[in-house]
């Protein structure tokens with residue numbers, strides 16, 4: 169099956185988190201997939217993000233030139249490390265410093281509208297303490313997401329995908345144990 173950037177892949181609620189979530193099953197080396205490792209996927213991401221990313225922005229996103237792809241990946245990894253540590257309750261000033269370095273680097277070399285530039289600005293906005301408690305890790309797929317609901321009650325990156333997968337798994341387990349009446 170050919171890969172495509174479906175709405176589910178923009179469950180992060182912020183561009184910086186959607187970029188971080190371009191790595192599938194990050195902590196499962198046997199099954200982990202970096203969607204940006206395929207140049208075609210990376211090139212198609214800005215158009216899809218322009219349509220599907222939940223974060224408001226002016227104008228379409230532009231692809232990064234090949235010589236800045238490594239910088240985008242460094243920025244992505246710094247975003248994931250910092251916000252994952254923070255969402256997990258173990259924030260680190262060193263990870264924040266590394267993220268700020270990568271943000272500064274992207275802002276130096278890129279221009280407004282470029283994917284790396286806008287990802288850096290998105291990460292900068294996420295550092296704001298005003299959204300404390302809204303940054304979460306999906307318990308099914310471990311993607312990062314920004315809970316934009318009023319009462320901060322969102323449990324999954326995407327209820328239709330991860331929420332249902334967990335429900336189906338629990339249902340199957342109950343059935344196997346013979347405890348399922350329905």
Ligand SMILES: [Zn+2]
Pocket residue numbers: 306307308309310311324325326330
């Ligand atoms: Zn998920």
